[in-house]
Amino acid sequence: MDNIIEVSGITKRYGDFVAVDSLSFSIGKGEVFGLLGPNGAGKSTTILVLMGLTEPNSGKLSVCGIDPIRNPIQVKKKVGYLPEDVGFYEDYSGLENLVFTARLNGITKSDARIKALQLMDKVGLSEEKNKKVGKYSRGMRQRLGLADVLIKNPEVIILDEPTIGIDPSGVKEFLEQIVELSRKERITVLFSSHLLHQVQQVCDRVGIFVKGRLLAEGNIENLSKHLFSDRNCLIEGEIESISSESKVNNRTADDLQQELQRMEGVIKVTIKDSYFFIEAVTDITANVSRYIISLGFGLTYLKKKVFGLDEIYHRYFQDSAPV
Amino acid sequence: MKTGHLQLQTYFNLSRIKGFFKRDRRNSGYDSRPFLIMVQKEITDSVRSWRFIILLIIIFLTCLGSLYSSLSNFSEVIKNSTGENSFFFLKLFTHSDGTLPPFFVFVGFLGPLLGISLGFDAINSEQNRGTLSRLMAQPIPRDFVLNAKFVAGLILLAIMFFTLAFLIIGAGLIALGIPPTAEEFLRIVSFTVLSIVYVSFWLNLSIFFSVKFKQAATSALSGIAVWLFFTVFYPLLINIILKGLRPSQYALPRTVYIFEKLKFGLVQIIPNELFSEITSVLLMPNIRSLGPLTTGQVAGAIPGALPFGQSLLIVWPQLTGLIALTMLCFIFSYILFMRREIRSR
Structure with a gap:
């Protein structure tokens, strides 16, 4: 099994509105894939379908060889998902939040603590580990979100608009961290964004997503060759x-x-x-x-x-x- | 030799049973540990919150107040009582000197407030804080979230009500100097369990509203609206209807009986009414019936206290109704929550 995410012909409708229209794509292991599109293009819906959080009207998909429609819990064991504008329990410290997530993933209390401390260190929050999340800045929350996603040792991480609300230098740092992870630990990364420069910086491949359809996919070089071959x-x-x-x-x-x-x-x-x-x-x-x-x-x-x-x-x- | 064989067989049977459970667990894809962790977290959150502390103080003061009002002229009760079946301990819950209502009336009145305030922001606050979608991304079944909220509330209520009931019994021991009889104890425990069921109805109702409405304020208000409707407006409505239907003085006994039956039946969907009916029967063993009785039915009855089992039989329909209402609320919130698509904020 080469492709870790396989999607073919997914359609998701809300009433008359077609959010995702017969979408097909695949992502290989260890790849960094960017879903690029304007707001309301159906990126988040696609991600929800991949996580098994909503059912598509038609189509087939598999994530890590598992069908998320039938077996969402198995998928969630292997896939870390950072929702758009992630929230934490504000009156808990960052460390406590991480330990809670870890324990929901079946990690024992003592192991969870060790793992959480390691990850806090990795994302550069070891100084603030005992501070309540309510006092965290936006960038710190996002980094805590990354640690939260990584605590279950995922094979795939899915990030929905991960860079919204972080200052430019923070964005760069955050994205570099993701790419480093992907390279080092062969974690497949899928992230959605409407900011093209970020996508350009870090993604191996991008899919351009407009009005529920994948208009083109490939690496940026190929895309421009393909697109502008008719141009002078x-x-x-x-x-x-x-x-x-x-x-x-x-x-x-x-x-x-x-x-x-x-x-x-x-x-x-x-x-x-x-x-x-x-x-x-x-x-x-x-x-x-x-x-x-x-x-x-x-x-x-x-x-x-x-x-x-x-x-x-x-x-x-x-x-x-x-x- | 034979016993050894038997032991061996038992051993094999046991291991098979164990294996069966293990396999079952693996097949279902999840175990219950995360659930316990979630319940633990919910309880911790509640206990730490200001809201719960305030409620606890209110309930505790109520308990003290009603205890005081029942004990202040308890000598009257003792003087007036005759025979063996005087049930002093039950009087602690039902007697009052008139300055404050007795304990069971207080529970009927404050219970809804307690239930609503424990549950009104159960789901929507998670949604508004953005933690719900993060929770959904963890390998746990979706209903764990809802069930954990409910179970945590139930455990808290159980601890609270049992503590209060036992505190009152303790105070009674000191004040009266006699221990409660087994029947009194049973009646008090069943009253406590009933109070938990009653408050958990309001808890479930408010959890339902918290699934339904995005704003915590809206859901709290809806809960209070339902409470007000049932305590104020619904009885008023029934009065208006019944006024029009009241049979004349010279109507047949049969007509009067049907009218009384209707009057009794119409209030049976009010949770407060159900609760007060059940508690009064449980705590006052002299009550022999809830609905209207014909002269034929009463004929030959010997006045006196009923045994516990008989009292329970009288309120069985009411008890079933209250549990059914609770379940109904839970089922509605369950369906609503399971079918909902959860997006971030």
Whole structure:
């Protein structure tokens, strides 16, 4: 069994509203998978279905080889789930909260304490272990949430919008912790987010989720290749600044523009001051640099425009926008 | 030789039974340890909370007050009593000098308050704090949450009521200088158990509201509304209805009997009424019937106290009704909770 999470054709309806529409995807062991989508796309519902907390109307799924619809308790033994905006018992200390969770998972009292202390240390809360959770900051709660998820030694952890409400440096730290865990202990991680930059930083693969449908999945490189194959390549660069009259090897900047225009595959060239923008049918960045230098111009910078998640995101959300 | 054989057989049988239980446990996929841990936590939470401490003080003061009012002119009771069946200890629970109601009336009045305040935020506070979805992610069946809340409340109530009852008996021992008879003790214990059932009805009702309503305030208010309806408005409503139906002075005895039956039947769905009927029969052995009796039925009866078993038989329908109401509330909250989809906050 290679894939730890297998989902095929899951549909979940609430009355007339289709929250998840024939969703299929799979996640391999040790992978970090990001579910990316705007609010209300059905990410949380998908997670609830995976945890066996709600029943889908149709479709099949298995988590760790177990069907969460029929055997939710077995799934919950192996899967740690951090709900969106997690809550703790406020008048208990962080340590007591962890011990309680551990004991619900069948760990004995003394073992639970040892394990909880270890995890508090791991997530950097050992100083605050006896402080009441009511006095914890948002970031500390989230880290306690991570410890809470890990205390059952899960094979999979599922995090629903784990980075909401944490400051940027806290987010980075938190995400690094998750990735480190995944790598070190081969824990499969699935997390949902509507913030693409975070997803881009840590995920091996992402699934883009809009209106209950998985529009695309794959790693970010593949996604952009797949998505923007029909688009032209955009190159931007800068040459050593020359005034409009002065010449380099008897060529003005205007001449350069014409020369570039003649290159194979080039559609359009614009020059503004010392900056130039080239639109080409294929990726000719290397050729452009060689050519400019051979003409004697000084090339100060050259960049091929890569389509990141931003573009992917916008493109999909535009496509899905109501017409 | 033969005994050895027998022992061996018994041993095998035992091990088989043990094996059966073990297998059963594994097949069901969970054991009851998490449940006990949850109950333990609920009890700890309640005992530590200010709410419970305040309630405890109120109940304790009530108990003291009613004890005082019953003991202050207890000599009257002793003087007026005749014969062996005077049941002094039961009088501790039912007698009053008029300044304060007796203990069993107080329980009937404050019991709902106690039950409602123990349960009104059982589920919705977990939901609002965001701990419910975290709890649901643990490998425990969903009904553990609801059952643990109820069982914890029940244990607390049991401890509280038994303590109070035994305190009153203790005070009575000191004040009267005689021990209670076995029958008195049985009657007091059954009254205590009954009070627990009665308060657990209100506990279940308020747990039901806590599943139904997201806001704790709404659920507390609904509980109090039901309580007020049953103590104030429902009797009023019945009075209005009965006024219209009252037979004339010259009506046939049969008509009067049917009217009285109806009058009796209509109040039987009020939990407070059920409770006060059962307690009065249990604590006052002289009461021989709850509903209307015809002259034919009364003819030949010897006035005197009933034995405990007979008193219990009289209130059996009421007792069944009260337990049924309790179960009904629990079933409704169970169904509602099990079918609910739990999202974070």
